[in-house]
Each structure stands twice: as structure tokens, then as C-alpha cells.
Amino acid sequence: MTEKISLKDLEQGLFKDSIQDGILDIQIGLLLLMFVLPIYLSPALGDFWSSAIFLPFWFLVIFGFRAYRKKVIQPRIGTIKYGTYRKKRLMRLNIIIVIVNVIALILGVYSFFNNSALGGWAPQAMISIILLIGFSLAGYMMDTPRLYLYGVLISTAPVIGEYLYRNHGASHHGFPVTFGSLSVVLVAIGLIILTRLLRKFPLPPAESLL
């Protein structure tokens, strides 16, 4: 029994070491900007284009950091191909993310066309629940407890924003304040983790790899 636990822990440790480079934190932080920047781009670009411009930005964030990881991080920490257990777990996570996104899209379209039907705090509560479920499942599947905290912080942002909007006059339902500050915090955490990793793992000498 002890052996099973230790091998499981070892696999978990190897997986964590392969992803703890701060890139995920930076990516989540930058993606949160989609709740902030369209608000300020809207007067110049209109509602549609201020949101649509985020599609290429999203691709840039995902694929740009993927290339950075391959060129800069992997030569320092090495590469790992996960075993069957981890591959299945990540596959399940991808399926769940797709399902959560589809649900979010359906709810978004529904609320867009039935704006009057969803009064009060319903839209904020819906966004919060979707974010909390998504991050909690990701934290569980990726064995990364930090994502639970991110889930709580990000899912409470719409509700806190709405409170600030109603009681303290914050603009745009408080999204620029709450999501903007969270974005800064997550990017800062990611940069700290990344800097520590780059310092801890210098590039190995080329001849040692032969």
C-alpha cells in the first residue's frame, strides 16, 4: 500500500515539476483582461470588434507562451512524456473544459437575447458558478491546489464588482476594478515563479546532452 502511495506521489511530483513554470498563472491573468479591455476599446471599435479582437489575442497568449515554453523553459527543466494515468486525466480535463465553455456560451447567448428575463444578480451568479466549477475541476485534475484559490478569487470577482457598482459607483459593474486587479496579481505571481525557475535552472552545457 505504501509503495502504491509513493509511486503515485512520485508521478504527481514529476507532473507538477513539469508545469510549475508560472506560464499558466500568466496566461490566466492575461485572459482575465478580456473582461476589462473590451470595455475601454468599445467606444472606438464598437461592441462586436472590441470583443472579437480578443480571439487573436487569446491565440497569441496560448501559442506564444507555448513557443516560449519550448524554446526557453524546456531546455532548462527538460522534457517529460506523461504516462497513461496522467494522459487520461488531462484528456478528461480537456473534455470538461469544452463542456464548461459550451455551457457558458449557451448561457451567454441566452442572456444576450433574454436580457430582461435575467434580472438582479443572476448573470453575475451564473458567471461565478461557471468559473468556480471550471477552476475547481482544473485544480483537481492537474493536482494544483493554487487553482482552487484562483477559482474562488475569480468567481467572486463578478459579485464583488456588482456590489462595488451598486454601492460605490464603480463603472461597468465593477469589472475593471475586480478583474483588472486580479489580472495584475496573477501575472505577478506567474512572473515570480518563472523568474525563480529561470534562476534555479540555468541552461545545461551542450556537450553534457550528447
Add this chain to the structure above:
Amino acid sequence: MSEHNPDQNPLVEIDHIIHAPARLQILMMLYVVESLDYVFLKNQTGLSWGNLATHLGKLEDAGYVNIIKGYQGKKPQSQIRLTSQGRDAFKNYKSTFQQILDDLPD
């Protein structure tokens, strides 16, 4: 005189290729993943490049690991994976060692 028969000593059954701490550590890691490269293994084990190469050489000679030499761009990047023979040997080592420990009196 002792009646102890060295041929019945269970420690004789222990695979001494695997039993060295560094090689055991390497095999444990390879057991739970599909493959790793030199850099990842070095960072995880804390071994020097020379030591790592020596231990991997012994494991490769025993047929327990397969070192696939390759390149990522212009940089060499060899992937190391456990062979089916290595996987069986590790499982056998686990059960043999567990048996020895279980048979010890409290």
C-alpha cells in the same frame, strides 16, 4: 556452526542492477511516465552528468531502459524510456523486496 544456507538467502534474489539507490530512483521515475530526457532526469535525481550517464549505461546494458537519441532543432535531446523487460524487472524487484521486508520479525 550455523545452519544458514547462503543459497536460501532471499537477498540473493534481489536484482543488484536495480538495487543501487541512484538506479532505483531512475527506474521509479521511468516506471510512472512514458519517457524523460537527460535534463529532466538530472534535475530530479540531483546526480552529476557523469554519474547519470554511468547509471543509465548500466541500465541500458541490462536491457532495462531504452535511450533514443534525437534532436530538438540543433540541440541533442535523448529520450529515456523503460523497456518491457525493465518494467517486469522493477515489478519483480518490488515484490521480492516487499516479501523480504514482510518476512522480517517486528
